[in-house]
Amino acid sequence: QLQLVESGGGLVQPGGSLRLSCAASGFTLDYYAIGWFRQAPGKEREGLSCISSSGGSTYYADSVKGRFTISRDNAKNTVYLQLNSLKPEDTAVYYCAAGVPWTTVQAMQGHGMDYWGKGTLVTVSS
Helix, strand or coil: CCEEEEECCEEECCCCCEEEEEEEECCCCCCCEEEEEEECCCCCCEEEEEECCCCCCEEECCCCCCCEEEEEEHHHCEEEEEECCCCHHHCEEEEEEEECCCCHHHHHHCCCEEEECCCEEEEECC
16 A cells, blocks of 8 residues: 555644654655645645655745745655644645656646645644
């Protein structure tokens, strides 16, 4: 079974932080770019961040730039997303995906992503 499993979501207050993890099972992430996405009820899926297979290149959507940080540990077959300065509008299901997109734009749109996790819920509320 080839799976991506997200974890680390939960309920936090505005201004708080969370660290999300994306762990791969059944395959290695060494040769894959990874993207983080989110979707709130009634809204379209939003690309948040992506990272190259080596971890040398990263990209962030304007909505999260300066607040979220993507990283990866290929030895642990895991990718992370650090969420800081959380706002109520950040409330959504967050999920990761792995693939070999041709461009950064394509990656942020989810194109070329072969594997998707089922998501982890982040709720930001006071």
